Amino acid sequence: MNEKAIEQEIKDKGLTAPRLTPDHIDEQIRSFAFHVFPGSRTTVCMLTLRNGFELIGESSCVSAENFDEGIGQKIAFNNARDKIWILEGYLLRDWVHANEQAVIKEFAFEQGLSGTSAADLARVHIVGEETGLTD
Secondary structure, three states, rough: OHHHHHHHHHHHHHOOOOOOHHHHHOEEEEEEEEOOOOOOOEEEEEEEEEOEEEEEEEEEOOOOOHHOOHHHHHHHHHHHHHHHHHHHHHHHHHHHHHHHHHHHHHHHHHHOOOOOHHHHHHHHHHHHHOOOOOO
């Protein structure tokens, strides 16, 4: 199943929680460059992301007779692009977690809990679960 089909299935099922999309991943790419090592069948792609971070993808061909620079570039690009999903997934999950923690802290404050002791935080988490404020 390709990205477009998966994206459509997600939309069709009405899944609306925070998530990454292929468009978001593509928006992170500022530029890219390719390099084929002289005398080799190996292609490297370097993506430069919006924030200046660089990722590397690679491809290598087993048989010199099958080497095609354009195909190698596509594979290397896709391998580098796939790494963006992991990085952006971590950032999004960190953002979701920070927002969940803010809700718990607000709930603790409203309940008159200090939120500083382990017992208080455990109590907030348990009460939050009962009220649907945590996952």
